[in-house]
Amino acid sequence: MKLVVQVKLMPDAVQATALGATLHAVNEAANWVSAVAYEHGVPREYELREHTYAELKVRGLGAQAAQHTIKKVRDAYTTLKADTRAGNLGKRGSKRRIKAESKPVTFRPNAAHPYDDRCLSWQYDAQTVSIWTTAGRMKNVRFACSADALKMLRECRQGESDLIERDGVFYLVAVCDVPEVAPYEPDGFVGVDLGITNIATTSTGYRAAGRGLNRYRKRQLELRRKLQAKGTKSARRLLKRRNRRERRHAxxxxxxxxxxxxxxxERTGRGIALEDLSGIRDRVRLRKDQRTKLHSWSFHQLAAFTEYKAKRAGVPLVYVDPAYTSRQCSECGHIDRKNRVDQATFACRACGALMHADDNASHNIGRKGEVAWIAGRESRVPATP
Incomplete structure (x- = not known):
């Protein structure tokens, strides 16, 4: 299982200057390589290397830095081609697609740059790194991270690490290959109902109330509207900063x-049943004000976080179809649209059960999780006579 660990670098003044100059230099070189690639019809990496490697060496880039710069540019064009095929840039002839295809790919001056073990080494005990820069090898660059992150780096780090700069602060993002724990045999499933008013409600009674989060989102929305109405350069800069802050909060x-x-x-020995909400934004019909609420929270990210944490702990996890979970009574199984009295109240028309609507849905999801787990473990091979 691939996980990413981000550590904060704490360089001195000389080291910070060298790191900043290095990012600017490699990204300026990447823009030149991108222009060459666009001029030659985006050749393969080996051919692109023949056109650009010697010049990158003249520009002061080391051998590994030059190789990584060329690979970064080629990967960017590969991503652009994949997005175009998938329709992420619009249909053929659309303004967005024409704009993307009519000029070379460009890189920001402080865009991330990859490092491998030849140009970056870690000293875990001292919590320092030795890193290549255009001013030479910088040693004893201190970094800070949590104890768990340091342990993961020490035991599981593999492959490249990316150097990034954000608001004048430098970070190293390292990829770790963490082994998965074999899932145990669950004693039932914890159903998780996702929603807007309550972000998550479990069948065990836990409820992540969304009242405070909704107030926060509403306040951020009003601030964004004010900044967008100004349209000045400083307002756009504040919008970007606020957008990053909002993503970190979420x-x-x-x-x-x-x-x-x-x-x-894990404590109760159960598994986790999550709703499969893929494509929900395309399936549901909502008013304009409702769309804002639906799009303002990342349920996919919440599911992804739950999934990788479950894999690390060995907790079984299944995805179930959420159809009718909010209309079906968890006591008697009766399905009726009128069972859902309002957003918070569920009253069964058949047996008279009265409960919170999210609690009822979470129990239905938990039962669906048990069925899905059993069905997934059943043998599909016909029994021999």
Whole structure:
């Protein structure tokens, strides 16, 4: 299982200057390589290397830095081609697609740059790194991270690490190959109902109330509208900064919620049943004000966080079809649209069961999880006579 660990670099003034100059140099070189690639019809990496490697060496890039710069450019064009085929840039002839295909790919001055073990070495005990820069090898560059992140780096780090700069602060993002734990045999499943008013409700009674989160999102929406109305350069800069802050806030909340769900399931010896919400934005019909609420929270990210935490803990996890989970009574199984009195209230027309609507849905999801787990483990091979 691939996980990413981000550590914060704490360089001194000389080291910070060298790191900043290095990022600017390699990305300026990447823009030149991109122009050459576009001029030659985006050749393969080996051919592109023949056109650009010697010049990159003249520009002061080391051998590995030059190789990584060429590979970064070629990967960017590969991604552009994949996005075009998938229709992510619009249909053929659309303005967005024409704009993307009519000029070379460009890189920001502080865009990330990959490092391998030849140009970056880690000293875990001292919590320092030795890293290549255009000013020479910088040694004893301190970094900070949590104890768990340091342990993961020491035991599981593999492959390349990316150097990035964000608001004048440097980070190293390392890929770790963490072994998965074999899942145990669950004693039932914890159903998780996802929603807007309550972000997540489990069949064990945990409810991540969305009242405070909705207030936060509403406040951020109003601030974005004010900044967008100004349209000035400083307003756009503040919009980018606020956007990053909002993403960090959402990711932090999703980490907290997913950790609580996985911890509860592991402690009780159960598995986790999540709703399969893929494509929900295309399936549902909503008013304009409802669309804003639906798109303002990343349920896919919450599911992804829950999934990888469950894999690390060995907790079984299944995805189930959420159809009729909000209309079906978890007590008697009766399905009726009128059972859902309002957003928060569920009252069964058949047996008279009265409960919170999200609690009822979470129990239905948990039962579907048990059925899906059993069905997935049943043998499909016909029994021999």
């Amino acid at each position: 990711a932090n909340q999703n980490h907290i919620i997913s950790k609580k769900i996985v911890t509860t399931a």
